[in-house]
Amino acid sequence: MKKTAYIFLFAFMTIMAASSCREQTTKEKVEDGVEEVGEGIEEGVEEVGDEIDDATDDN
Numbered sequence: 001m002k003k004t005a006y007i008f009l010f011a012f013m014t015i016m017a018a019s020s021c022r023e024q025t026t027k028e029k030v031e032d033g034v035e036e037v038g039e040g041i042e043e044g045v046e047e048v049g050d051e052i053d054d055a056t057d058d059n
Contacts, residue, residue: 024032
């Protein structure tokens with residue numbers, strides 16, 4: 001009886017572990033891409049702002 005319970009427990013744990021290792025869906029990939037683009041735009045705006053500040057400080 002214990003052996004059967006251990007087999008079912010092992011099977012359950014294996015299924016749970018396998019389901020947590022799924023790949024990202026298309027929606028998740030798009031969301032990640034949008035976030036990366038947004039971060040890139042923010043960095044670009046900050047760099048442009050810094051350049052403007054540097055150019056106006058020299059005059």
